[in-house]
Amino acid sequence: MQAEVGDRIHIQTRAVGMQSRVGEIMEVRGPDGTPPYLVRFSDGHESLVYPGPDCVIEQRSAED
Template sequence: MQAKKGDRLHVHGNTVGEPDHSGEIIEVRGAGGGPPYVVRFDDGHTGLVFPGPDAVVETRRARQPHPQRG
């Protein structure tokens, strides 16, 4: 798993009824974009995260809207 500052981390709930958690990666502490990441979650808390197999990184480029053609 590799990420850059500004990417988003999505951690899927791994038990029934547990919600997913998402947040912005504000710091990458691993070599070459690897974990751990400092993440500011959407609920306001910030934490150091070592993502497991239930986590996905969404790159900033993937979230940018496509330019309008006119």
């Protein structure tokens, strides 16, 4: 998995009653765009994320 600053990460959940989370990648700490990623979620919370198989990276558009 590779990402750049500004990309969005979607974290799905299989747990009943829990919502999927979406956040913006603020910092890429691995070499060549690999994890871990510092992510800011919509509620303002920041967390270091090591994405698993339930995560999808949405690359930022060229318009941003």
